[in-house]
Amino acid sequence: MTQKHPDRVDESLIALRRILRATELYARDLAQAAGVTPAQLRVLQIVGEKKDPTAKTLANQMGVSQATVTALVDKLVARGLVSRQPSAQDRRQTNITLTTQGEDVLEEAPDALQQRYVRAFADLADWEQAQLVSSLERVAAMLNVDSLDAAPVLATGELRTSKKAY
Amino acid sequence: MTQKHPDRVDESLIALRRILRATELYARDLAQAAGVTPAQLRVLQIVGEKKDPTAKTLANQMGVSQATVTALVDKLVARGLVSRQPSAQDRRQTNITLTTQGEDVLEEAPDALQQRYVRAFADLADWEQAQLVSSLERVAAMLNVDSLDAAPVLATGELRTSKKAY
């Protein structure tokens, strides 16, 4: 098991950290542009992505406690971006739904990855796209020992002729 | 510029989100195991990575304000993990340095990526490693429009026969 190119671990780690850092910093800018905090934007994104999730689902997806979700949803309700809908099937549960206003906010600040990534990806050659997908999925598998889930946020067909060009 | 495989954008975005999510969640666990908060651990990591950075450098690297850095460093000083060293060249500046205790903490919780990634990477075939590096650097370039920097945190030669196996 001789290591022929020991630098490669470093190189890939550096690249990964740059990806992480760029995404995180940019996500904050997007949230600020949308007029909400990063944590609140994450809630909006998950609510938009999943179908009217319960508070529990939100907590699991975000990796925070239910108490935190309650506090965040309180803020978003106060701003009129989401509303609480008592579940019909299980009256203990509360479904969080986007208001029209909340949808507008999401519309303006869709996703840090989307914004920066989609266009460049589309310009790649076919084989390059295939290789990228394969590599990213491999890395995700390496990191994601106990995989949960993640779903596409938007239909990526049309890239929204956005007002705020990027 | 016809898109032959529209799914690929989604697939790669999903993989990227899984990477982001796994890393973030795991970073919290690591911080907690080390007995510090995630933000404090990030400070420790940057201090260990760069050579006795100034508060300004820390703020830039973390993407937060100087006031925030002051608060975080206060906490770490109170815990005896770092110390402030007035700069000799410019007396306005303060260099943050790890104490022996701070080094120990870093030693125990080196890096979320390192822990999960390095071993799996080492097991890949040579060509797979090369492809991964190439793909990750491409993605980083796509995201990192205004690149700053990132450096390897540890010499990865030996993987530390760790007490807390992972």
Next chain:
DNA sequence: CGGTGATACTTCAACATTCAAAGCAAAATA
């Protein structure tokens, strides 16, 4: 049925993070 325990959510108290604004000291510039 009725009781018991688990589940979903909220409230509360405490602490961490974060920032803008104001202040201070030192350096750079004019």
Next chain:
DNA sequence: TATTTTGCTTTGAATGTTGAAGTATCACCG
């Protein structure tokens, strides 16, 4: 030297975060 800029800290306020305790509902089992 006078002025401006830079690096850092302080202060005050908002947000994020959690564990523990409380409430309501569900699920199960006798």
